[in-house]
Amino acid sequence: MREHLSTARATGTPGTAFRYENGNVEALAEVLRAITGTSTSNLLSDLPWSRLGMDEDAYYTLDSQGVEAACGGFSATLRDIARLGEMIRCGGAVGDRQIIPSAIASTIATGVPDGYPKRVRFPAAPATTPATLSYHDLWWVLNDPYQSFMAGGIHGQRLFVSPSLELVIAHYASQVMSPAVPPAPLVQAFIRIGEHLNAAA
Known part of the structure; x- marks a missing residue:
């Protein structure tokens, strides 16, 4: 390598x-x-x-x-990946123990800094595809109202973290790698789950 x-x-x-x-x-x-x-x-x-x-x-x-x-x-394991996401969602802490500096976790959650592109379009994506992602600090930043960000694996693994929705979703899947199969709107589903849970609380 x-x-x-x-x-x-x-x-x-x-x-x-x-x-x-x-x-x-x-x-x-x-x-x-x-x-x-x-x-x-x-x-x-x-x-x-x-x-x-x-x-x-x-x-x-x-x-x-x-x-x-x-x-x-x-x-x-899925549960351990979720633990990692929850630690980051909580500002790098687990209870009263600071695992990583809070400044590192908060930098991810506050969105894309000035000067960084606010939207990303993949080279293979058609011009009609809405591009709502940014990428920095090795995370995909969703630019939504909830400060959500996500890590993604090539074959459908996702770690979705939404500080304002108080939500972490770890998701493992098998992603069909074919331009003929549109990707499932999983991020939108994650956000809807968080909105529903917050409305019910």
Whole structure:
């Protein structure tokens, strides 16, 4: 993986167009490994995972040199992923224990900073597709009234966090990767669930 990264070259001027690239995530992971002198899995274990009361260990897919794939291949139980999302929703805390600095969690929840694009359109999306996402800090920001944001896996996994709706949804699925099959409106469904629960409270 690192050998492949060394061949990467810029394809445009930074800040002019959005293009999601797994290589950016892998480069960040490599920087963190170099700075801390430890593996991605040890970092995750030491910082949030071991402090959240998780039920199970999590796992990374490794490349041929035994290095974790940071951009995909992470496995954990649905309940533990939801615990991670709830910690972030609560400002990085679990009860009276601060797991990650509150400034990190609140930066995600407050939406996209000035100067960042407020809307993202995937290159393959038709011009008629509404593009309501932004992307920063490795999260998809929904730009909705509820400060919602989401992490997404390539095959349909989602961690939806909505601070104002007091809602976290962990969702595992098998996503049909075909342009002939329209994607299910899951994000809209998540928001409707949160609105319904808040109205009933």
